[in-house]
Amino acid sequence: MPLLLENLTKHYAAPDGTAMTVxxxxxxELADGEHVALLGGSGTGKTTLLHxxxxxxxPDGGRVIFRSGQGxxxxxxxxxxDRDGFRGQHIGYxxxxxxxxxxxxxxxxxxxxxxxTGRKADPxxxxxxxxxxxxxxxxxxxxxxxxxxxxQRVAVARALANRPKLVLADEPTGALDPQTAQxxxxxxxxxxxxxxxxxxxxxxxxxxxxxxxxxxxxxxLNRRGQAAVGSGQ
Amino acid sequence: MNxxxxxxxxxxxxxxxxxxxxxxxxxxVGLAISILVLQRESQNLFGQTExxxxxLAGVKGSGLQLTVNTVYGIDQSxxxxxxxxxxxxxKDRVFRQDARIVIPQCVGDTYKGRPIxxxxxxxxxxxxxxxxxxxxxxxxxxxxxxRPGRSFEFEQGTVFREDRFEAVIGxxxxxxxxxxxxxAFQATHGSPTAGAPADVHEEKWKxxxxxxxTRTAADKxxxxxxxxxxxxxxxxxxxxxxxxxxxxxxxxxRNVRKEEAHDHDHADHDHAGHDHAGHDHADEHNHEHRxxxxxxxxxxxxxxxxxxxxxxxxxxILIKARGGFNALNLINNLNLQPxxxxxSPATVMREFFGNFVKGPSTLLLIxxxxxxxxASIGILTTIYNSxxxxxxxxxxxxxLGATRNRIxxxxxxEAILLGVIGGAIGFVLGHLLAAAGSAYLERAFGEPIAWxxxxxxxxxxxxxxxxxxxxxxxxxxxxxxxxxxATNLSGA
Numbered sequence: 035m036p037l038l039l040e041n042l043t044k045h046y047a048a049p050d051g052t053a054m055t056v057x058x059x060x061x062x063e064l065a066d067g068e069h070v071a072l073l074g075g076s077g078t079g080k081t082t083l084l085h086x087x088x089x090x091x092x093p094d095g096g097r098v099i100f101r102s103g104q105g106x107x108x109x110x111x112x113x114x115x116d117r118d119g120f121r122g123q124h125i126g127y128x129x130x131x132x133x134x135x136x137x138x139x140x141x142x143x144x145x146x147x148x149x150x151t152g153r154k155a156d157p158x159x160x161x162x163x164x165x166x167x168x169x170x171x172x173x174x175x176x177x178x179x180x181x182x183x184x185x186q187r188v189a190v191a192r193a194l195a196n197r198p199k200l201v202l203a204d205e206p207t208g209a210l211d212p213q214t215a216q217x218x219x220x221x222x223x224x225x226x227x228x229x230x231x232x233x234x235x236x237x238x239x240x241x242x243x244x245x246x247x248x249x250x251x252x253x254x255l256n257r258r259g260q261a262a263v264g265s266g267q
Numbered sequence: 268m269n270x271x272x273x274x275x276x277x278x279x280x281x282x283x284x285x286x287x288x289x290x291x292x293x294x295x296v297g298l299a300i301s302i303l304v305l306q307r308e309s310q311n312l313f314g315q316t317e318x319x320x321x322x323l324a325g326v327k328g329s330g331l332q333l334t335v336n337t338v339y340g341i342d343q344s345x346x347x348x349x350x351x352x353x354x355x356x357x358k359d360r361v362f363r364q365d366a367r368i369v370i371p372q373c374v375g376d377t378y379k380g381r382p383i384x385x386x387x388x389x390x391x392x393x394x395x396x397x398x399x400x401x402x403x404x405x406x407x408x409x410x411x412x413x414r415p416g417r418s419f420e421f422e423q424g425t426v427f428r429e430d431r432f433e434a435v436i437g438x439x440x441x442x443x444x445x446x447x448x449x450x451a452f453q454a455t456h457g458s459p460t461a462g463a464p465a466d467v468h469e470e471k472w473k474x475x476x477x478x479x480x481t482r483t484a485a486d487k488x489x490x491x492x493x494x495x496x497x498x499x500x501x502x503x504x505x506x507x508x509x510x511x512x513x514x515x516x517x518x519x520x521r522n523v524r525k526e527e528a529h530d531h532d533h534a535d536h537d538h539a540g541h542d543h544a545g546h547d548h549a550d551e552h553n554h555e556h557r558x559x560x561x562x563x564x565x566x567x568x569x570x571x572x573x574x575x576x577x578x579x580x581x582x583x584i585l586i587k588a589r590g591g592f593n594a595l596n597l598i599n600n601l602n603l604q605p606x607x608x609x610x611s612p613a614t615v616m617r618e619f620f621g622n623f624v625k626g627p628s629t630l631l632l633i634x635x636x637x638x639x640x641x642a643s644i645g646i647l648t649t650i651y652n653s654x655x656x657x658x659x660x661x662x663x664x665x666x667l668g669a670t671r672n673r674i675x676x677x678x679x680x681e682a683i684l685l686g687v688i689g690g691a692i693g694f695v696l697g698h699l700l701a702a703a704g705s706a707y708l709e710r711a712f713g714e715p716i717a718w719x720x721x722x723x724x725x726x727x728x729x730x731x732x733x734x735x736x737x738x739x740x741x742x743x744x745x746x747x748x749x750x751x752x753a754t755n756l757s758g759a
Contacts, residue, residue, distance in 0.1 A: 090665075090756075091753050115671065115672065118668055118669065118670040119668065121668050122667060122669070123668065127667075133666075133756065135660050135663065138276065149273060149667070149669075150673060155269065196668075
């Protein structure tokens with residue numbers, strides 16, 4: 035499912051009441067199945083960009099177009115409930131920290147990725163994903179019993195549970211040691227290929243970014259701070 | 268994983284607070300349900316529209332005391348009326364035209380705590396010759412009924428002969444007092460308190476009949492013939508003394524007993540413990556026995572002395588009227604008699620229930636409702652705190668595609684589930700409490716209640732609990748609904 039961003043803007047109110055532009059992306063395209071690294075440090079608006087693409091926040095301007103055989107969907111124009119539904123069905127999200135639910139086992143956490151998609155629970159697929167990430171023998175472990183790297187692998191499996199068309203990964207290796215980070219990156223890419231999902235991976239690690247098909251520098255993509263808008267937004 | 272599994276999972280995560288919340292709801296609902304059942308059933312028990320007889324006559328005083336003593340066998344008898352009142356009811360045309368069946372009763376003695384009631388065979392549906400009184404189809408019942416359509420029946424033996432030392436016992440008496448068919452017993456005066464010396468009367472009665480269960484106070488009573496009741500020395504003496512007072516004479520002047528009717532000397536004869544039930548006078552002596560106030564005839568019948576006959580009293584008179592208007596007539600006419608009071612037991616009990624039982628039980632019901640409200644606030648607090656603690660989890664669920672409405676549903680469904688579980692446990696608990704209440708009422712009044720029956724107000728109480736739980740869940744649900752996803756995800 036190719037992605038197109040057009041004139042995407044997002045502002046937040048600064049403490050002094052003036053509007054602060056955190057996102058100003060004139061144009062960005064992602065091909066079907068393409069894996070792209072967005073390279074940038076903290077404060078470059080990477081999380082806001084991913085949230086805008088995922089529909090977690092509504093951009094103040096511009097379009098977030100998903101193209102498919104059925105036509106185009108502008109996520110930015112959808113009401114909140116539809117954005118939530120679209121995200122549940124088509125997007126997988128991997129956070130910097132795993133954000134697993136502590137009371138749920140690894141398997142249950144992965145199944146949660148399917149709970150809000152409107153599809154039938156698929157424990158076999160969830161088990162397959164966990165086996166793929168090397169946790170086939172840890173299905174019933176709760177997050178507290180897993181290492182940080184294992185927790186992030188569960189999070190990767192959960193993001194792929196709904197067989198997404200686009201995976202958004204927000205510094206998924208940021209909290210991991212280089213060896214584990216490399217393993218997690220490979221798992222993400224392998225699983226994305228398995229479900230034929232496009233990937234946008236945000237990172238500040240050049241080594242990680244360099245392994246993807248395309249690297250886009252966030253400070254070049256996002257012209258934040260260059261445009262002034264009215265106060266209060 | 269569906270929504271329900273997700274809710275159960277969330278509940279299990281906070282098992283202690285969940286259990287405590289459910290427990291508080293269950294206690295509130297249980298209390299309310301038990302009060303509702305007991306209120307309803309005690310209204311049925313005490314507010315019966317008919318007791319099988321419409322009029323109860325006794326000495327002027329408390330109608331409530333007369334009714335609860337006669338119908339439920341509790342409290343003291345308010346006193347006695349002259350036997351002539353009973354005779355008038357059966358003989359005077361003015362009363363006979365209104366009264367169909369008239370049953371006298373005397374109370375005051377006990378056997379091992381079981382009340383002894385002196386009455387006539389007609390109370391059990393038998394005539395003086397111990398023959399069953401048969402009803403005629405199409406005509407009003409001739410046989411006395413202790414409740415509408417229900418007459419006494421015998422499990423063993425048969426009715427006593429009224430002028431013999433014979434007794435009929437209720438179905439619970441064998442268990443409660445150890446009496447059985449053929450046993451002989453002596454009556455104890457009044458109801459002695461524990462440790463106090465019991466005043467045991469010398470006469471002995473023989474059990475000739477055991478009644479089938481009636482689920483009324485009668486199951487716990489010992490019945491003896493009315494004439495035999497008057498043989499008890501203290502009763503006769505007391506009645507004679509009262510009779511003298513009524514006539515303006517000095518009660519201290521004792522009657523001089525004549526022994527001339529006896530054909531042998533009883534001057535040295537000790538009557539204490541004399542067992543009339545255990546042997547047949549006719550066979551042994553074929554002559555009369557003189558006693559303080561009566562004579563045992565050659566054929567074993569009790570013949571009361573004339574002064575005792577004149578001084579007889581009854582504690583209560585149960586009257587089955589010929590119709591509703593006749594009952595009113597009887598009440599009015601009897602109340603015109605000196606020292607006599609007549610009441611409708613149904614009316615008395617309804618008033619008693621309305622004045623003394625309904626008020627406190629309504630108060631209890633309000634308290635129970637408040638307990639449920641407090642329990643619901645418990646739900647609110649429990650879930651609100653959990654939502655506050657789970658704001659990050661909720662944000663994760665939102666990021667995974669859960670809409671605000673799904674989150675709202677998730678939280679309110681959790682509250683409703685707690686309300687339903689608590690309500691269901693409380694419902695069972697309430698009926699178990701009512702069962703305990705039923706056992707108590709059966710012990711105290713001889714009548715159990717239908718504690719298993721479910722009524723509309725109980726279902727309303729359950730529905731109200733679930734609605735309250737829903738409302739309690741709505742507050743944290745709205746908080747969860749408005750949880751900002753991005754802030755809570757990045758803040759974690």
